Each structure stands twice: as structure tokens, then as C-alpha cells.
Amino acid sequence: AQTVTQSQPEMSVQEAETVTLSCTYDTSENNYYLFWYKQPPSRQMILVIRQEAYKQQNATENRFSVNFQKAAKSFSLKISDSQLGDTAMYFCAFPSSGTYKYIFGTGTRLKVLA
């Protein structure tokens, strides 16, 4: 079965520091997409970053980057220069093989401290 595991239910980080959220997954597929979504308090879920498994280069979007380790099936999210607006629930997810049905992790609640 395909699964996604986020082992850190809650984390906190000081403003301007760097934090890494972990995600491991299990799939027998070779080509797939991986995503990090962000859900700010009382606001809509939005896409933070995506990684295509056939690409060896780690994806980067401004202060957000991933550490994608395909063999280890690990997909962590690094947030640099954390800002108060980064306070949110973060979900790791990927589409089940051959479908658009996503499998989501249980989420990590990140709090950025002033």
C-alpha cells in the first residue's frame, strides 16, 4: 500500500531561522510527483512546492526547498529565514499510482515564534 508518514506532529522555530519538516513515503512506482501543501490558520490550503521523482535536482521555491532522497523515499521540506506568515499546517502528499487520488500525510503544525 502507498503511504505517507510525517513523524513530527508539531514544531516551532524562531523567526529568521531555518527549519526542516520530514516526510517519508512508500510507493513501488518509479515516476511520480511529490508535494508539500501549506494550510495557514483559517485560510485555504496552497501548494508550496513540488518535486518530480525523475528529476535528481531538488526543487526550490524562494525560501522553500526540498531534500529529495529517492532511494530512501524521503522528501523533507526546508524553510529558510522563517517568517511569521509561515505559521501553518504543512502536508506532504503524492498521487496514488496512475490516478489523481492523493495520499496525504497527517500534517506537521509549524509555529514561527517572534
Add this chain to the structure above:
Amino acid sequence: DVKVTQSSRYLVKRTGEKVFLECVQDMDHENMFWYRQDPGLGLRLIYFSYDVKMKEKGDIPEGYSVSREKKERFSLILESASTNQTSMYLCASLLAGTYEQYFGPGTRLTVT
């Protein structure tokens, strides 16, 4: 800008009532989804639709049904609401050929 809207942000219903949650997207996306979000469980897929009048069960369809009569609208129906259906419900849409989902703001449903 992509937009997914949901009919209510907060809803309170009584046990046994029939409940309709509406979702509308303005992006001409073929695929639409209903999720349930509970603390510690993440998002779980209830149903999704890949075209008008087409639907497929997700991981937790029991107690729910859906309707998609028009491409832009996807409705979730709780035939007889129960207290264990108290939850946050999220709708999303996705353009075929891509894998990015766009989410609505969510409906927090309380069944008393």
C-alpha cells in the same frame, strides 16, 4: 486567478438531517475532490469526480454521496448526518494532465 469556493464556512446541523455541501470552481477543471480533515488523520478522500456525472469512491465514502451535474459544481451529500461526521470538509479541483490541486476554504460542519 484560480478560484474554488464552498457554500458555507461553518455549518451546524442536527443528527439525521440531510446535508448538502456545495463546491464550485471557475477553472474548467475536469477533476474535483471532496476530503475530510480531522486532527491527527490528515486529509482523507471521500469521493472524487473525473468528469460530469462521473464519480469514484475514495477511502471513506460510507455515509456520503456526491453529485456532479455540471462541470464547475461538485456537491457532497450527507444522507443522514451523524455526530461522527463532525469535521472539516475540503473541496479541491485539478486540471487533467497536471497534478496540482486547488483547494476551497473548507466547511467546518458540526452535527449535534
